[in-house]
Amino acid sequence: xxxxxxxxxxxxxxxxxxxxxxxxxxxxxxxxxxxxxxxxxxxxxxxxxxxxxxxxxx
Numbered sequence: 001x002x003x004x005x006x007x008x009x010x011x012x013x014x015x016x017x018x019x020x021x022x023x024x025x026x027x028x029x030x031x032x033x034x035x036x037x038x039x040x041x042x043x044x045x046x047x048x049x050x051x052x053x054x055x056x057x058x
Contacts, residue, residue: 001032007052011038014051021055032056 004021008014022031039050 002057004055004057005052006055007050009049009051011049011051014053018053018055025057030058032058 006014006017006021008017018034025031033056035054035056037052039052041048041050
């Protein structure tokens with residue numbers, strides 16, 4: 001079992017990275033699960049978003 005973690009500041013960047021990773025997996029690999037999370041924090045007057053995903057695969 002293997003794990004790949006992605007962390008991006010924009011959801012579209014995360015989507016692109018995940019799709020690229022999945023497109024490049026070998027045919028003998030199997031995705032077991034994908035966990036997705038969004039975090040938000042405030043720095044001064046700015047909201048900072050963090051979009052992350054963990055892909056568990058063989």
